[in-house]
Amino acid sequence: MIPRALPPLLQPALAFLILLPLLARVAPLTGATAAAATEPHWIWTAPSADAPDPAGDPAATQTAWFRHSFRTPPYTWNARLSLSAPAGTEVFLNARPVAASRAWDEPVRAEVSMNLLQGENILAVRVPRPSGQPGLLLHLQLGGTETRHVFSSPDWRVTSEQRPDWLAPAFDPSGWSPAVSLGAHGVEPWGHILDRPVATPAGSLQLLPGFEATLLRSARPNEGSWIALAIDPKGRIVVAPEGDGHPLWRFTPAPDGSLSDPEPVPAPIRAAMGLLFAHGSLYANARGPEGNGLYRLTDTNGNDRFDPEEVRLLKRFAGGGEHGYHAVTLGPDNQIYVLNGNTTGLPEGLSPHSPFRNAAEDVLSLNPDETHAARGALAPGGYVVRTDPDGRTWELVAAGLRNAYDFDFHPDGELFTWDSDNEWDWGTPWYRPARVFHLVSGAEIGWRDGTRAWPDHYPDAIPGVVDIGLGSPTGVRFGTRARFPEKYRRALFLQDWSYGRILAVHLAPHGATYRGTFEEFLKGQPLNLTALAFGPDGAMYFTTGGRGTQSGLYRVTYRDPLSPADLQPDLASPPTPARQQRHALEQFHGRDLPGAVEAVWELLGDPDPALRFAARVALEAQDLSRWRPRALAESHPTRALTALLALARTGGPEDQTALFRALARFPLTGLDEDHRLLKYRVLQLSFLRQGRPSPEWTSRAIERLGPLYPAPGWRENFELARLLIFLEAPSVVGRTLDLLAAAPSQQQQIHYLAQLRHLRSGWTPPDRERYFDGWLQPRDHLPQPGSLLHWFHDVGRDYVDGTNLDRHLETFRRDAIAHLSESERAALRPRLDAPIVRAQVIPPQPRSFVQEWTMDDLIPQLDRASYGRNFDRGRRAFIDAQCYLCHRFGNAGGSIGPDITATASKYGRRELLESLIDPSRVISDQYQNVRVFLLDGDEVTGRLLAESDSGWTLETDPLAATERFVPRADAESIEPSPISGMPEGLLNGLTAGEILDMIAFIESGGRPDAPAFQSPNTRPQYSGPDSRP
Structure with missing residues (x-):
């Protein structure tokens, strides 16, 4: 652990002026040998007279103590130590331990500037009796006003006799022997060991007080990049590398906290993103003999391996990659829960009694988005399914996620995850931050691809428990099994791959669900976090890796004494009445049961949104004929509007007129904003699922909605603009243009531009001019929401627009131009030819060839x-x-x-x-990119934009936005491009x-x-x- 701030040592300008003449006289590194050394040498003790080869001398098997003194440059703010030495080697800087080696072929990196002194410094190294080739290789790089190097070399002093005061600054090693060089860095058998990539040193990580981290293993080049982690019933740590080139690896912890070398786990699976040991088996969401899916591996003969006949595919999942199959966990009901990303697609054979069902896009003014990784992905997006241990029955539990990677159960038995934001959408009205979600039964999260993402106020989606902001979610675990203080045993730990941090989320009951706050628990740079687990020793274990990056396996422990309260076994919170009510409602999810309508009805109007959500999901599972009349006759505004929301989602076109009449009994002018938003949502869902209203009902809707537009608040204007433009209200153009001109944020400006592009009627020539002038207005003067700026600040970044913002604007403008007549285009030509203000692309200057760098x-x-x-x-x-x-x-x-x-x-x-x-x-x-091989022997390479039964659309030149459609009839095959x-x-x-x-x-x-x-x-x-x- 390192402090969060450096000590301010040379602060006053006067002190600087006084010290400057003294600092200028500081000597360079010690002696002629240091001046001459240009690289580190392997060093050891002097050989005996009858053993000229140091490696073959009996003294080579003795413990050796080394010392070396050096002086720092006048100003030093970085000191990076690299070490290769036999297992157990300890390095001390000014008598403080700064690094230790586990094996010579695991180079150690450490940032040691906090242990430097002004003037003379002492490096001391103890190398225990080596079991193999002896030798010490060390490089200390000092960065400041100048860069200097301290190398292990024959200038160092060494002895084979321990002195108790050998670390003391005043100790005189002049009686020790000069070290002997075994060769410069690169000499065999060690090779260029310090050039080998290693994981980020644990000493450079920032942790909360009382916690400490240890780097247990830095992946070797042949061990892959690790993306999943689990601990087997014997306490062994199993990691999964990405791709097809590496097996699962298994590490056995030793009593002293060290790890064995990895052994491959004999199993015919690769690229596992989810691993779970349960029911005497290993469940792996992975690539296996029968494709991608959930596999159950059972060691039936006790040989500690998984033979091909012991591997069974429980469920196949389409798709793969970073938004494909993900985590597996065990529920409190002993069911197996599986989490998949938004490009996976729902599997076949889901139970009709699933809690989640009846999903659709459910957004007016659909805009298929070809700029995202999930292009073409439709509702319900990422999802959670559960099954029995044998994989016989499968239920869809929750959906509407973007790309949550992991999930875990709270001690109360509740399921939580955190879902990713889309960095391409920063600055847009459809941007959704990375959030923690309570995945209640039937949960709809509301992710939809691109511009179709649901806003936060839709009542048919559950809200987040806490907004995190920016991040790429990976591992998720509750600290229930941790040997940590009680606060952190109750915490939900989240890994963020993009910003190298582990967050601790602290949850508290809130009605029928929870609310949370979070703090930064651990941070590093780089720290590409991928997976997280707690071991039987109560320590946190985590891995880094992904996208071919260097992997490491780390352990986090709490070093201070724990109180009895910290070690209490039961961390479940007392059940709240609201949570008990929600659980009672969830018994009806997916099941048409007698008495259900009566049981849920009153709770459709409960003040708690979580109870209303659970009640509506239960209602939608019941036979419509048993509750339609009651929904249409209900007089309580909240119960009525929630029941009508269910009717809009489940009823047919024949129900629309009755639904409109029921809605008319609750005038908008008599409702508060939340109820008005609920009524707007019922109308929107009816238009989408039951059909466009008749001319009579269209006129009535415009008559009632029009006077409220514009509304005082942004949320209402967001919905009223959509509804009135969809209905082609006569006055909507002018009013929306007024809102566009007065938009206080970039998000509102973009929303009104995007919505108006669909409207074909009601325009005057001045309206068209105002609209296309709006495209030419700069956006950088408009403030961003404070929450968005705060999220950027949390990760140490300045605000930037999302990568795809300009491409979205180009699409919207192109759509708007497509609705113009020829005469309108001619009149607007100067405006149509003017470029949109966009993020700057700075042109490069030609360069002469210097070198083909390697x-x-x-x-x-x-x-x-x-x-x-x-x-x-x-x-x-x-x-x-x-x-x-x-x-x-x-x-x-x-x-x-x-x-x-x-x-x-x-x-x-x-x-x-x-x-x-x-x-x-x-x-x-x-x-x-993909490569399409044509029947005529030609080949087309490009980025896949769209796929259909007739062929593929590829972007063959992204700089020029050149697209080409390739018919399936002309193609022999298609495959990912390795280039x-x-x-x-x-x-x-x-x-x-x-x-x-x-x-x-x-x-x-x-x-x-x-x-x-x-x-x-x-x-x-x-x-x-x-x-x-």
């Missing part, structure tokens, strides 16, 4: 990207490498590739460089220094005040405590 050329220099870099030169290199053409960075750039503003939170520097030099090594399925749309060689026109500047620019998120760009005169300085007595 990883080997640049890896040794990567640490230099941390200090002394030039912001302007890095930005220019970023532009000239053509990055802005395809990628959003800050509030500028294209939308072809991913937004890379927050790259440093999820990718290490080496992985960033690798993506620039070899972009095809790892391709996210969200950005992967990235990002070309190779983009760095070949840059110098090494410019590449390092560009890496620093990317890692900074475009902030010129980042540490890598600051001079010692403008940034807070730290050189450690003064070493003088």
Whole structure:
């Protein structure tokens, strides 16, 4: 754990002036050997006279103690230690432990600047009796006013005899022997071990007080990138790598807290995103012998492996990738619960008694969206299903999720998840933040693709428990099994892959559901979190990885004493009457039962929205003939409108007139805003599911809705604009244009522009001019909602528009132009030809060839990207490498590739460089092209925009937005392309220094005040405590 703020040591300007002459006289690193050394050496004790080979000398099997002194530069704010040494090696800096080795082939990284002193410093290393090849390799890089290096070398002193005071600063090692070099870094048998990528050091993670983290394992190159985690009944840790190239790996914890080397788990499954040990089996949501789906693996013969005959597919799931099949968990009812993303599609064979059913898009003015990863995905989106242990009966429990990756049960037996936002939608009226949801029976979350996402006020969707904001959800676990303080045993822990943080959500009962707050529990950079579990020892275990990134397995423990209250076994909260009522209602979900209508009716009008939701879901499961008359005759406004909402969802066209008459008994002028919004939703669902109203009812609706528009509030205007434009109300154009002109936010401006594009009638020439003038107005002067800005602040970012905002606006404008007559187009030509104000794409400048850069050329220099870099030169290199053409960075750039503003939170520097030099090594399925092989031998490559029974629409040139339709009749096959749309060689026109500047620019998120760009005169300085007595 590191402190959250550096100590302010050299603050007063006067002190700086006094110290400057002294600091200027600080000597360089020790001696001629240090000055001459340009790389670390493997060192060991001196050999005996009769054993000239140190490795073959009996002394090579003895414990060795090393010491070395060095002086820091005048200003030092980074100190990065790299180590390779036998297991059990301990490194001390100024008598404080800073690093330890588990094996020579697991290099250790540590940030040790907090342990530096001004002036002289002492490195001391204890290497225990090695079982194999002896040797110590160490590199300490100091960054400040200048970059300096401390290397293990023959200048170090070593002994095989322990002295109790060997760590003391005053200890004199002059009686020790000079170390002996076994060869420079790169020599066999070790090779270039320090160049091997490793997971983020645990010591660099920021945790809440009292907690500490340990990096247990950094994945080796042949172990893959880990995306799922489970703990088996024997307490062994099982991780799942992504892709088809690696098996499941199993680690056995030792009593001292260390781990065994991984052993492959013999099982014919790959790319598991969900793992669960239950009912004597391993359940894996994975790719297996029969395709993607939920597999049950049972070791029937006790040989600790899963043979092919012991593997059974319980349910096949269509689709895969990052929005495909996901987590598996065990419910308090001993059922198996499965969570899948929004491109998976519902499986076949779902029970007709499922709590969730009757889903539809349910949004007026549909706009199919071809700019998202889930293009073409329809309701219900991501979902939860449950089954018995043998997979015989399957029920759909909840749906309408975007891409929740994991879920878990509260000690009260309630199911929770957190769902992702869509970063492409930032700044739009349809943006939904990442949220925690209580997945009650029949829950509808309201995700719909792109612009069709439901707003928060729809009563037929459940609200979030707590808004998190920005994030890419991965692991989700309650701390029930943790050996943590009670507060954190009750907490719901969430992993955020994009921003490298684990959040602790604290829930409290709220009516029939819960409300929550959250805090940051752990953070790192990069820390690409993927999975989370609690072990039998009460520790938190988590993995990093995904998209080919470096993986690590970590453990988090609480080091302070725990009270008896912290260790109480039962964490369930007392059942509230409202929650008991909800559970009683849920017995009727999906089941037409006698007495159900009478049991639920009163609760249709309950003040608690969660009870009204549960009652309506129960009502919709009952035979319509038993409750339709009562719904149409109900006089209580809340009960009536909720019952009519159910009728609009389940009734047919023949029910519409009666429904309208029932609604008319509740005049809008007599309702508060929430009830008016409920009535608007009933009307909307009736129009969508029961058909467009007759001319008579259209006129009546306009007559009653029109006088309320515009309303005082944004939520009502949001719905009234949709309804009145759908109904083609005569006065709606002018009133909406007035709202557009006075829009106080970008979201409202976009909503009115988008809604009006559908209207074909009621326009005057001045209206058309005002409308198309609205497209030319800049948006950057409009404030963003405070909540949105707060979410960006939470992850350390400045606000930026979503990547797809400009593309949506282009689509909307194109739709509006399509409704113009030829004469209107001619009259509006100057406005139609004027460009939309959009995010800036900065053109690159031509560059001469410098070098065909490789990883080997640049890896040794990567640490230099941390200090002394030039912001302007890095930005220019970023532009000239053509990055802005395809990628959003800050509030500028294209939308072809991913937004890379927050790259440093999820990718290490080496992985960033690798993506620039070899972009095809790892391709996210969200950005992967496809190749269509034609019958005539030709081939078409591009991004898949749409698929139908007749063929595929591909975007073959994203910069020019060129599309091509490929008929199925002309195609032989289609497959994912192994070649990235990002070309190779983009760095070949840059110098090494410019590449390092560009890496620093990317890692900074475009902030010129980042540490890598600051001079010692403008940034807070730290050189450690003064070493003088």
